[in-house]
């Protein structure tokens with residue numbers, strides 16, 4: 001496993017991060033702990049979660065994934081070796097103030113996450129998305145105070161359009177506050193334009209770290225989906241809504257061809273493609289089993305040549321498409 005510097009920060013993370021949307025939803029606590037154990041064995045040192053994860057499914061509740069990770073951190077006794085990221089923004093209860101990026105909610109949300117994660121600090125605290133109702137200055141001042149108290153080490157922004165990140169960077173600069181150091185956008189070979197069009201120039205200019213999510217298009221790019229083929233998973237509706245477009249089925253054909261040539265799986269080629277993108281520090285993986293995790297981390301062994309990348313780029317090029325097709 002290689003370790004890469006996270007943007008302009010002083011820390012290094014593994015070339016892939018282990019995600020946890022599925023922990024406490026698609027997979028139970030025991031299976032989640034097995035995946036986390038295996039991830040560490042394979043050299044992964046970074047974990048991504050969020051305070052709302054785990055709210056789906058029959059007995060789900062917001063914070064279930066953090067509870068599962070917290071129990072694992074306690075059991076494994078390797079908290080200090082892990083770069084732990086969590087997020088806030090989403091509704092944690094029906095209380096009107098139990099959401100968003102106000103000073104009040106930031107303090108409450110962090111307290112809740114640290115309790116569930118059984119830790120007294122969070123390495124990277126992400127805003128899950130922007131808060132149009134709270135002044136950015138209030139948010140950045142609250143984060144800065146928490147960084148000064150040592151409860152957070154770095155802050156990051158997920159699902160933000162470029163102008164919102166720019167505004168936050170500007171506010172941080174103007175008032176001498178801590179700034180967003182890491183972005184967490186969706187990014188995969190079937191969903192390129194939102195990240196590549198506006199965020200990549202920003203990432204490069206301001207030397208931001210990027211831990212992108214959904215490298216497999218939540219499963220679409222694994223070969224388990226076809227126009228007339230659907231796997232049994234609660235994620236199927238989301239995949240259909242986001243990825244079922246004629247152009248994306250063409251991308252699957254190219255992935256399949258290159259996977260065959262490399263004696264690899266389609267999932268590995270899709271992950272490898274993200275890893276080959278210079279502006280990305282590390283994609284976040286979403287594996288449900290040890291086997292899937294081994295397969296997905298195995299993508300790091302694959303070297304895509306110029307010609308492979310060109311074929312994949314041509315199949316997924318968004319610049320020639322009109323807005324509605326992207």
Ligand SMILES: NC(=O)c1ccc[n+]([C@@H]2O[C@H](COP(=O)([O-])OP(=O)(O)OC[C@H]3O[C@@H](n4cnc5c(N)ncnc54)[C@H](OP(=O)(O)O)[C@@H]3O)[C@@H](O)[C@H]2O)c1
Nearest residue numbers: 019020021158213214215216217218219222233284286292
């Ligand atoms: N910031 C955000 O808003 C945001 C949003 C989404 C995710 N994330 C983070 O990013 C992580 C990864 O996102 P993601 O789950 O969307 O990632 P993904 O890698 O695009 O999709 C993961 C899904 O692909 C399927 N899968 C994974 N490995 C496979 C394999 N080897 N073979 C066949 N199928 C495989 C599984 O689908 P099934 O479960 O359907 O079987 C799994 O749930 C999350 O865990 C979370 O930490 C962040």
